[in-house]
Amino acid sequence: MSFDRLHALIRKTKNPTVVGLDARLEYIPPQLVKECLDKHGETLEGAAEAVLRYNMALLDALQGVVPAVKPQAAYYELLGWPGVKAMHDTIQYAHDKGFYVIADIKRGDIGSTAQAYAEGWLGTPFCADCVTINGYMGSDAILPFLNIAKEEDKGVFLLVKTSNPSSGELQDMVAGDRQVYTVMADLCKRLGAGSEGECGYQTLGAVVGATYPAELRELRRRMEKTFFLVPGYGAQGGTAQDVAGAFDRYGWGAIINSSRGILCAWQKTENGAEHFQDAARAAAEAMRDDIKKYVTIV
């Protein structure tokens, strides 16, 4: 079961974090960008090669330190189909290096369309271990992903309470005794029921932001068997103390994301461009140690 693999990797590395691979050219050391653009000209192919090479170097540096990576589709689609090819190649390389790969695609569509997305991203074409999805359209937009995930032994994270400032505009609306996000949480729990792995967690996880720590703790209590993917640590303002509420009493059942904090670590380090791998690894270790002040993984 997919989250059992993620769970085992987290315990092995003693590190419940995932690095977002959201490379824009300005996050990549200039020398590497220059080499790729010199080779291809100022084209999408050149930019995509720079992103792929940067990702590969980061994956080399983070191997054994971090259990999982999360490429964000937007930054690859920004580079057209060569960028999407770079995302595919990044996923493959990450697998070669033993990482669990969450494709952050936040797709939300219904029926046979949702099935096409699920087959594309969890099946052979992209072969991610897990995807993020958006359930605004209801269970029609969730079940096709969940069913393919069960068949292919993969995982899914459903957006429940997101980390951004305006997330409350819809998600916090109160209808009867529940907010919209608690309705989504209950849907997540109900649809995922019965798919628990050995680690106790369901195949359908939830995205819950670090920037709303009270809601995060409330949802942890409400969704005992739901694995949490937690964005919002670091740049967005979430602290290690905030994210502690995402974990169960064993320090299990959650993974905390950081993107720019790791990707751009070299920019805050002396001679960082030359030693960007060391800077990324040091930042990943610092994040792990920061969270470990509040969370002990059994």
Added chain:
Amino acid sequence: MSFDRLHALIRKTKNPTVVGLDARLEYIPPQLVKECLDKHGETLEGAAEAVLRYNMALLDALQGVVPAVKPQAAYYELLGWPGVKAMHDTIQYAHDKGFYVIADIKRGDIGSTAQAYAEGWLGTPFCADCVTINGYMGSDAILPFLNIAKEEDKGVFLLVKTSNPSSGELQDMVAGDRQVYTVMADLCKRLGAGSEGECGYQTLGAVVGATYPAELRELRRRMEKTFFLVPGYGAQGGTAQDVAGAFDRYGWGAIINSSRGILCAWQKTENGAEHFQDAARAAAEAMRDDIKKYVTIV
């Protein structure tokens, strides 16, 4: 302004419909699929070439009859990066033939991530005229698309009330005096205000399903300056009478989608595989004429 161009094309063709380009291999005449797989082997490249060639043949057949096409990203991502390249090439070919292109991507993400999606899909990499988006994350997920659309003279359709059976699970929740979908409708209206083109419609349109005709009429009254993209006609059960409520008194301000009804028309026609272009054109004309029984475009 982008919807002015769409509006002019609708008036020119006297046809307020859009053809969804959602090609799966089983929708394509077998001879065409065989040629492509013989050339490339049973690979994603072979499948992607079949989809592209089928799309190009359909675009040739529909030119002058239909004003717009809507490739659905899921069916291209199903074929990996070669599929995404086929989507790019389809958009380019559709532009060469004078179609308005709505990239049905339903992306929903925030801040710089939403901006990357918007730059990718509305900017040079994919160069669609318009995209569909999902606003579950709030205005942070809408504004970056809207801002890029204004800069690049493009359009955006926001999911408001979707056509699928389970759309009510979240969208119909009642909070105070409004349902979730009316809150989304009001957000759409408010964020789009001030971006009206000569046709009177805002740069931020709405997706409203044909399968909930009462809600469709209610939203038409509530959102006078919002262009509607209406899925759910045909296979999903929406009728011409149902979709009539999407239009204003001049027969303006809405476009009705059909995908399989046009793509698979050859399967319901004698010798259809040989004459799939004729079958698609005849089906598109039949849909137009069906809607015109209830809607007169000034």
